[in-house]
Amino acid sequence: MNTTGSPLTPTYEVIIIGAGLGGIGAGVALRRAGVENFLIIDKWPKVGGTWLANTYPGVAVDIPSPIYNFSFQQRSQWSRLFAPGSELQRYAEEVVDAQGLRNKLRLGAGATKSVFDEIDHLWRVTLEDGSVLTARFVIGAVGGLEQPSTPDIPGIEEYTGKLMHSSRWDHDYDPGGKRVAVIGTGASALQLIPELAESVSRLTVYQRRAIWIAPKPDFAMGPVLNAVLNFPPVQKTVRAVGNVGVNAGLGAGLAVSNYPRVTGAGLTIGETALRAYLFAQVRDPELRRKLTPDYRLGCKRPSVSNSYFRAFTRPHVDLVTTGIERFTPTGIVTADGTARDADMVVLATGFKVMEKGYTPPYPIYGRGGIELGDFWDAHRFQAYQGVSVPRFPNAFLIVGPYAYAPGSYIPLIEATSAHAARVIGEARRRGATCVEVRQEPHDRYFERMDRRAKRTHLFSQGCASSNTYYINYQGDGAAFRPSTQLEMYWENRHFPLDDYRFGTVSPVRTGANGSGATIPAPVR
Structure with a gap:
């Protein structure tokens, strides 16, 4: 707790959690917005996320390689039209180097908890080694296909042979x-x-x-192509x-x-x-x-x-x-x-997508101590443009509920990264230390997406029984955005900035416990 009577200054302006393509894209977006004091953390020893974790035999992208790359760094050298996963991981390394992000990385440092400080308007991110980092803003870039789903089959713990999940392949066997x-x-x-x-x-x-x-x-692909x-x-x-x-x-x-x-x-x-x-x-x-x-x-x-x-x-x-x-x-x-x-x-049983305790994969505590996973479990998965959630100030998601318009994940990453960078850039321009999406625009977006989703064939032609991750345990289609990627692109770049509320920390405290800080009124 801060007992100095003066507002704390966080170590970083932004912490990005996840060094897959989502975290890398977020880092590039921040630099374009003029933000340099940021850190990208990840539990893995290298960048690449999904393309680092998944190394099972035959792993490859299911989107044509020439379009599975960032608009700001398009790659022209692919071994095949559908490149193997190892090439995608190398592409992630190439982007990090070309965009000057190598010194922004802290790898082998997974997050275990994030807590918002309502007095000093900053996030405290606890790492696996017990250390704590502070940042004004946090961008969650942990992908949806991150937490392996293990079937609950009787006797599985008694099996004496080799047991492995496809996403955690043991190449020594x-x-x-x-x-x-x-x-x-x-x-x-x-x-x-x-x-x-x-x-x-x-x-x-x-x-x-x-x-x-x-x-x-x-x-x-060959040299000519x-x-x-x-x-x-x-x-x-x-x-x-x-x-x-x-x-x-x-x-x-x-x-x-x-x-x-x-x-x-x-x-x-x-x-x-x-x-x-x-x-x-x-x-x-x-x-x-x-x-x-x-x-x-x-x-x-x-x-x-x-x-x-x-x-x-x-x-x-x-x-x-x-x-x-x-x-x-x-x-x-x-x-x-x-x-x-x-x-x-x-x-080969997939991942836990939009499930309690796994999305997000670690506890995130917002205003009033509310935990994001508990909030979603009680009130359904929801986020404004798939990026922001009321009561979680200064926090943004790259792959949140109703973010992903089906297609390549790269346009999604660029869209939601642009959204987060635009809000952070506006907060800097206004000198704000706290920014939170307003309840009304958030609710309008959620209601629009939920209404659209329930009209799709997923809910009208028997998909609920297909065990699809598009429909979660609450009966909602929160894993996808029922729209074109063009709409996803446009709305994440041109939303009204007034959809957010901005506030500042008081420069002078009235008490040692910081009770003199000014905090934006709760979002209504």
Whole structure:
């Protein structure tokens, strides 16, 4: 507690929590706003976030590489159209160096708690080693795909073989020639399963829901194509057109949610095409039936692969659709009583997205000691433009509720980073030490997004039973923004600054406990 009678000056103007592409993008946005006194912290020893943590065999971006880069630093040298994850991690390193952010990093320093000081208008961020950093503003750049989801299966703790989550791959263990089981058939499993099928003696895949898959137009980029992309006008055109195309492919149904007939017709056409692709890959009707989703296209993020379906046609690969009953010390027993032994079990079971205790992954205490996770649990996940939450002054999110308009994550990062930097820049201009989003504009945004989301096919065509992370445990579509990325881009850069309330710390205290500080009136 400050007992000097004078306002405390924080060590940093801004702390960015997370050194993935989100934190890097936020750092660049701050520099563009003239902010230099900031620090980027991360629990990992290197930058890259998702692309550092996920190193399982076959990991790759599912967005074409030429458009999966920042507008301010477009990369033209890619090995493939859909680059492997290691190249994305190297790209993150390249951006850090090119943008002069290396001396702004403190790695191996994860946050365990953030507390807002209402008297001195600053945040105290506790690190894993127990040290505390102070900053006027905090930007949370921990991605949505951060906290692994481990299934609650009876007996899992008794299993004596090798158990690992796909996002925490142990490269010291060689699965070659072994009996391997994979639980889950989502986006990670889609890439992992064909790779494992090449080397293991027996591969058993436990599927709860089949997944919609399109062919992957992947190919080696080569020196000629990379040279063409290195020409700035071509590079910018490809990125712009590609982002529009990806947004249309992934988010068109959300953008035209008020036109259910158009949406339904589009989904039917897409489903017919993808069923035809499955038919061309798998001729066994029973296997094809197991691999056909029982929910509408678009309930989950669509995936692409040229090898996933064919992996199941190999004689040593089994697809099990009967539910798992329990683990044994040597394997897995399904509900029909069948026991299958496995030397290794891979949990390709995704991440905890918009779940209590995991989004955010550490406690954040705002005004009045309210904790952000508890607030969202009690009042539903919500944030103005996906960035700001009332009662949490001087705090911003890069991937908050209703932030992400489906498509590439890069435009999202640039949009929300620009939002946070604009507010911080305005606070500097006004000499304000405290800024908080007003309740009325926040509520209008939440109500608009919630209303739109509930009109989408996610809530009208049976998606709730598809186990999609787009719909959280509260029955809300908080993980996505039901809009085009163009709207996301524009609104995060042109929102009325009056949607925020600005205030200052009193320069003179009336008491040792700082009771003379002026704090903006509570947001109403």
